[in-house]
Amino acid sequence: MNYRFFNRKDGVSRGVYASLNVGDSLGDDPTCVAENRRLVKRRIGTGVLVSSRQTHGDRVYIVDEVPRADLEVEGYDSLVSECSGVALMVQLADCQGILLHDPGKSVVAAIHSGWRGSVKDIIGKTVTTMKREFGALPPEIRACISPSLGPCCAEFVNYKKELPEKFHSFQTR
Numbered sequence: 001m002n003y004r005f006f007n008r009k010d011g012v013s014r015g016v017y018a019s020l021n022v023g024d025s026l027g028d029d030p031t032c033v034a035e036n037r038r039l040v041k042r043r044i045g046t047g048v049l050v051s052s053r054q055t056h057g058d059r060v061y062i063v064d065e066v067p068r069a070d071l072e073v074e075g076y077d078s079l080v081s082e083c084s085g086v087a088l089m090v091q092l093a094d095c096q097g098i099l100l101h102d103p104g105k106s107v108v109a110a111i112h113s114g115w116r117g118s119v120k121d122i123i124g125k126t127v128t129t130m131k132r133e134f135g136a137l138p139p140e141i142r143a144c145i146s147p148s149l150g151p152c153c154a155e156f157v158n159y160k161k162e163l164p165e166k167f168h169s170f171q172t173r
Helices: 030-044 115-119 122-134 165-170
Strands: 048-053 060-063 071-074 078-081 086-089 096-102 107-113 142-145
Touching: 030 048, 030 086, 048 078, 060 122, 078 086, 078 122, 086 107, 096 122, 107 115, 107 122, 115 122
Parallel strands: 048 071, 048 086, 060 078
Antiparallel strands: 078 107, 096 107, 096 142
């Protein structure tokens, strides 16, 4: 399996979108976004890229066959597949990206998980999907977690309203 996290360097977008912007709904030049996505595919050695317009939710999309062309699905924050030759892509700003892989079953997942997704248990729902649909064994699943926004840069001032009580003890002061 080929795990990759990309930053915004080494792309073709200009201005506020510089440089490796792969978000096609942000206002960047569509030809630049298409070229950046092509660069990502070339760097990871794949012909097909599956991504999602994420919603900070808990929906899991199963890629059960290789699409003929790049595919972007609407409203999912987790992508799961066992198809060879398909790259799964989530897009991040301050949220975490989580890549999962069960090497014994050759199933992978890419998860977009911010605090809302964490509260909705997007990671647990993804593991359950991997187990149910592909026979993945949770103790065998490997995980890679991306960098994300930390407590130095953000604070939950309304955490008692926004987060379940079991999360309150993680609030720093």
